[in-house]
Amino acid sequence: MGHLVGSGIIPGTGAARDAKQLKKENRSFDKDIGEALADLDANGSSPSDDPIPDSNSVLFKRRVRNRDANKGKRDGYRIIYGVFPEGIALVAIFSKSERTDVPRPDLHRLLATMSSLLGRISENPACTDDALAEHKSD
Amino acid sequence: MNTSATNIFPFVSTFMNFAYTAPTLSASDAACEMSTLAAQIRASVREIPRDRGIAPQQVGMLKLAMQVSESVLGELLKARPELRGSGALDELSDALDDLDNQIENHEIALEVGPRVAEVRASLAGLTA
Numbered sequence: 043m044g045h046l047v048g049s050g051i052i053p054g055t056g057a058a059r060d061a062k063q064l065k066k067e068n069r070s071f072d073k074d075i076g077e078a079l080a081d082l083d084a085n086g087s088s089p090s091d092d093p094i095p096d097s098n099s100v101l102f103k104r105r106v107r108n109r110d111a112n113k114g115k116r117d118g119y120r121i122i123y124g125v126f127p128e129g130i131a132l133v134a135i136f137s138k139s140e141r142t143d144v145p146r147p148d149l150h151r152l153l154a155t156m157s158s159l160l161g162r163i164s165e166n167p168a169c170t171d172d173a174l175a176e177h178k179s180d
Numbered sequence: 181m182n183t184s185a186t187n188i189f190p191f192v193s194t195f196m197n198f199a200y201t202a203p204t205l206s207a208s209d210a211a212c213e214m215s216t217l218a219a220q221i222r223a224s225v226r227e228i229p230r231d232r233g234i235a236p237q238q239v240g241m242l243k244l245a246m247q248v249s250e251s252v253l254g255e256l257l258k259a260r261p262e263l264r265g266s267g268a269l270d271e272l273s274d275a276l277d278d279l280d281n282q283i284e285n286h287e288i289a290l291e292v293g294p295r296v297a298e299v300r301a302s303l304a305g306l307t308a
Contacts, residue, residue: 052302056295092281095289096233101296103285116277120284122292128303133295134288144251152248153199 046083047129057122057132064119064137070109075135078106078121087125100124101133108137191220192245199252203259210260211268218268221249221275228282239286246279 051057065071081088087102094101101124108118122134144152198213205213228234228242253272256263263269 047303047306052299052306055298055302057299092285093230094292095229095231095286097289097296099231101288101292103288105281116280120288122288122295124296124299126300126303128306131299131303133292133299138284143254144247146255149248149251149255152244153196153252 045086045129046079047126047131050079050082050123050130050132051135052131055132057134060135061132064135068108068110068137074106074109074119075121078104078119079132082121082123082130086130087123094122097124100126111137191217191224191249194220195245195249195252199256202256207260207262207266210256210263211266214263214266214268214272217249218271218275221272221279225275225278225282228286230282230285233289234286236290239283239290242279242283243287246276246283250276 051061061071061075064075068074082104088104091102091104093099094103101122104121104123105116106119106121111117117138120134120136120138121132123130123132143149194213194217198217202210202213253276257269
């Protein structure tokens, strides 16, 4: 069963609420998500979609580019869909927010804490003269 | 599959080492370290189960480790812009992307349970 139930977004569900909110914030939402849903409807689940752990291969995640964010798939939309006996239906849609760097003072504190937890840091044995020679041509 | 911290987090100590030594490394030494880190992160990603969930605490620790690693890398690239555009940096960025993706899958697994029940109930109503 590879086809969407209706539009794939069942009215009244969390996915419908997600879509309404994202549509307000992103002008190209209909185009971006519409293309992804058309592909799901035509081809069903793709091997490149990620299975969601503990879902017994019912839930999958597809990463979709957000044209408004002008970034790659990593910072785009996430469509979580279920492959149910009735067909494919969306469970959630969200926009991956931009990564926020850890502020420098916090970073230094975290590094110190993690270092003490992990014990003495050893020298990396892989960085021998031979290994380095391979990278000198980079 | 054993998913203890020892086999998920080996890259963290290498990243810590990298954070402390990177400012003094030559470009070729830094590239070697980045390549080693990429290999360790890929190995860690392979240890994270794809079908089975992991404890919320482990998801949180992985997320923190990745955020710290990415921030360390960001700081390093600000200080050493000549490292941008290298093959080793692309390799490391790809490995961090894979790690980020796996962590995200586990975060979703922890969050979507009630939503699945809601969709199943709606589907039953639609097809009744």
